[in-house]
Amino acid sequence: EVQLVESGGGLVKPGGSLRLSCATSGFTFSSYTISWVRQAPGRGLEWVSYISSGSDYVSYSDSVKGRFTISRDNSKKSSFLQMDSLRVEDTAVYFCARDAIPAVGATNPSDYWGQGTLVTVSS
């Protein structure tokens, strides 16, 4: 069974940092692109970043570029999102998701998602 489990969320002050983790099981992690998507309270989905299977390709939304860093450790079947210089507007549930196709392709949909971890940025 394919599973993705996020962790690392919590309450942090503006300007602070958090590192989110996405632990996976049930599939060949090293073959799939992983994305991070967030959802602010009562709002829609917002794509944050993705990283290709071999870490060759990464991309970030304009709202987080320069502040967030995506990474992965294929030996640990995990992806990470390092979030620095956090702002109040970064408050959201953060989901990690797996691409549906085990090949590099920015157009791929995401077929499996974790349940999300809540990040609250507040003073």
Place this chain on the structure above:
Amino acid sequence: YVLTQPPSVSVAPGTTASITCGGKNIGSKAVHWYQQKTGQAPVLVMYDDSDRPSGIPERFSGSNSGNTATLTISRVEAGDEADYYCQVWDSSSDHRIFGGGTKVTVL
């Protein structure tokens, strides 16, 4: 690149719901659709415009042409009540883009 969805659609059980996703020349892009029920993670219900993942009922169908992509739910059931999001990849920015979402209410 901006994707525009109606904020809400209301339908009676047994009828058809059409959810649109507007974008400049979206017909040239691969559109994916996600269903999200309250408090849950999104679920992929349509990919590459009109392909259904395994386990998604045939009542769900999709189309994409010109400046509008459409997710159609036939014979709507109470369990279809959810938020629906379209998504594409924008080649000019290398960003994956979501539409603002449409809340489907079953009357």
